Amino acid sequence: MSTPTIAFIGAGNMATSIVGGLVEAGHPADHIRAADPFPESLERLQQVAPVHACTSNHEAAAGADVIILAVKPQVMAEVCTGISASLATDSLVISIAAGITINSMQSWLGNATAIVRCMPNTPALLGCGASGLFANEQVSEVQRRHAEQVLSAVGLLSWVPREKDLDAVTALSGSGPAYFFLFMEAMIDAGVAQGLDRGTATRLAQQTALGAARMALESDVDLIELRRRVTSPGGTTQAAVESFEAAGLRQLVSEAMQAAADRADEMAREMG
Ligand SMILES: NC(=O)C1=CN([C@@H]2O[C@H](COP(=O)(O)OP(=O)(O)OC[C@H]3O[C@@H](n4cnc5c(N)ncnc54)[C@H](O)[C@@H]3O)[C@@H](O)[C@H]2O)C=CC1
Numbered sequence: 691m692s693t694p695t696i697a698f699i700g701a702g703n704m705a706t707s708i709v710g711g712l713v714e715a716g717h718p719a720d721h722i723r724a725a726d727p728f729p730e731s732l733e734r735l736q737q738v739a740p741v742h743a744c745t746s747n748h749e750a751a752a753g754a755d756v757i758i759l760a761v762k763p764q765v766m767a768e769v770c771t772g773i774s775a776s777l778a779t780d781s782l783v784i785s786i787a788a789g790i791t792i793n794s795m796q797s798w799l800g801n802a803t804a805i806v807r808c809m810p811n812t813p814a815l816l817g818c819g820a821s822g823l824f825a826n827e828q829v830s831e832v833q834r835r836h837a838e839q840v841l842s843a844v845g846l847l848s849w850v851p852r853e854k855d856l857d858a859v860t861a862l863s864g865s866g867p868a869y870f871f872l873f874m875e876a877m878i879d880a881g882v883a884q885g886l887d888r889g890t891a892t893r894l895a896q897q898t899a900l901g902a903a904r905m906a907l908e909s910d911v912d913l914i915e916l917r918r919r920v921t922s923p924g925g926t927t928q929a930a931v932e933s934f935e936a937a938g939l940r941q942l943v944s945e946a947m948q949a950a951a952d953r954a955d956e957m958a959r960e961m962g
């Protein structure tokens with residue numbers, strides 16, 4: 691597969707992370723362009739890799755194999771209509787904006803445009819992201835591989851068969867980092883209430899989350915077995931887990947994720 695030319699429209703946090711990952715994975719910086727109205731954003735990006743900084747979105751998009759729309763959802767309509775005439779017939783557009791549907795993008799870019807809609811998450815900033823991807827029918831096999839090359843540079847990726855599934859991806863991995871942060875906040879507060887100083891409670895909670903995540907990823911047994919191995923019969927973990935279950939933790943998680951998915955659907959309607 692030849693090296694695709696990749697254009698970033700918007701050179702903020704996500705673009706910078708993806709560029710960092712791409713270059714680390716061996717993608718040549720001279721095959722990457724970026725446009726952003728704020729020179730400071732472009733300068734920050736160029737500290738990560740010597741990409742070609744463009745003076746307009748048109749200059750970045752013209753003739754690029756892959757165009758990554760890494761701008762906030764609120765400016766997507768303006769950005770898409772602005773670059774629609776710059777796309778080549780075989781350009782692939784990848785959007786990482788939450789709540790902007792393929793339908794909306796097609797209405798701004800043209801119905802024949804190959805589009806991948808992606809829901810990333812913030813650990814992409816550390817190369818540890820998890821992204822869900824959906825492709826419209828115009829996306830070819832080669833373009834799928836290009837999308838995978840880009841998103842795998844910042845972590846794991848998973849294709850979903852229906853665009854609607856991106857609402858569930860948003861509820862799970864898109865918003866998910868915040869759930870773990872919230873749980874850690876609650877654990878730290880509880881540790882402090884039991885007498886630990888906040889610094890100690892914070893470090894213990896952070897390392898416990900890291901250790902548990904690594905065991906979940908790297909161990910050859912499932913989550914139930916991992917949990918069983920911590921839970922001595924009649925011991926402390928059993929007391930805590932029974933307390934969680936009695937308080938309806940699973941139902942709470944299910945309702946919270948439904949609220950997130952419903953909101954994702956609502957946002958797509960509002961912005962579409
Ligand atoms: N699921 C999630 O947790 C995440 C989703 N995202 C999505 O990624 C997208 C980008 O987010 P960030 O990088 O965090 O935002 P950011 O604010 O860091 O970057 C956006 C960049 O777009 C530039 N920009 C504004 N108007 C522009 C225009 N007309 N043309 C070109 N560039 C323009 C801004 O100057 C800025 O540098 C958003 O749509 C967001 O929804 C990002 C991070 C995580």
Ligand SMILES: O=C(O)[C@@H]1CCC=N1
Binds near residue numbers: 788860864865
């Ligand atoms: O909270 C949000 O709406 C965005 C989408 C997923 C993560 N952040």
